[in-house]
Amino acid sequence: MAKARVGVLISGRGSNMAALVEAARADDCPFAIVCVLSDRADAGGLDVAQAAGIPAEHVPPVRGDKAAHESLIDIALARHGVELIALAGYMRILSPAFCAQWAGRLVNIHPSLLPRHPGLDTHARAIAAGDREHGASVHLVTAGVDEGPVLAQARVPVLPGDTPEALAARVLAEEHRLYPRALADYVARRR
Numbered sequence: 001m002a003k004a005r006v007g008v009l010i011s012g013r014g015s016n017m018a019a020l021v022e023a024a025r026a027d028d029c030p031f032a033i034v035c036v037l038s039d040r041a042d043a044g045g046l047d048v049a050q051a052a053g054i055p056a057e058h059v060p061p062v063r064g065d066k067a068a069h070e071s072l073i074d075i076a077l078a079r080h081g082v083e084l085i086a087l088a089g090y091m092r093i094l095s096p097a098f099c100a101q102w103a104g105r106l107v108n109i110h111p112s113l114l115p116r117h118p119g120l121d122t123h124a125r126a127i128a129a130g131d132r133e134h135g136a137s138v139h140l141v142t143a144g145v146d147e148g149p150v151l152a153q154a155r156v157p158v159l160p161g162d163t164p165e166a167l168a169a170r171v172l173a174e175e176h177r178l179y180p181r182a183l184a185d186y187v188a189r190r191r
């Protein structure tokens with residue numbers, strides 16, 4: 001069966017994108033990463049993708065015009081025949097129209113056990129809240145930020161004396177295992 005064609009949107013270092021690219025190399029992986037798009041020209045992930053032989057493009061924002069930027073993204077996705085989008089550290093909030101257009105075909109990874117700690121600074125917030133457990137969630141994206149249905153989660157303990165950085169590193173290692181698995185399961189279920 002043909003692999004599902006996945007486009008990845010990033011804004012930064014792209015370590016989750018790299019984990020998806022690595023997983024997609026396996027013959028039995030049900031998805032292929034066909035392009036990586038970044039809203040930032042300086043995203044380290046663009047170089048990582050290029051080095052892995054994946055078409056990687058900077059799609060610059062259009063002076064405060066979200067719809068215009070998203071239509072440039074759409075054009076790039078169409079050019080690469082993308083069927084499903086994986087957000088991986090993409091730092092812009094997508095418009096309700098874009099989310100509706102890609103409904104059921106737009107997934108994200110978020111570094112918390114949703115519905116706990118949507119938004120930013122999740123690791124510091126988990127520590128401040130006294131959480132004993134923290135982690136990451138792969139979820140479908142809807143118009144509400146970090147609100148879409150959760151597909152899979154990975155849990156880590158919050159240890160005494162944890163700093164946000166130490167906790168983030170523990171979660172990130174789990175993200176790299178979780179995202180490829182959750183995406184593969186989701187793609188396989190949709191077939």
Ligand code: GRF
Nearest residue numbers: 013014015016089109110111
């Ligand atoms: C990850 O923690 C991810 O969960 C969040 O942003 C971070 C991106 O890291 N959405 P990377 O660019 O994948 O290394």
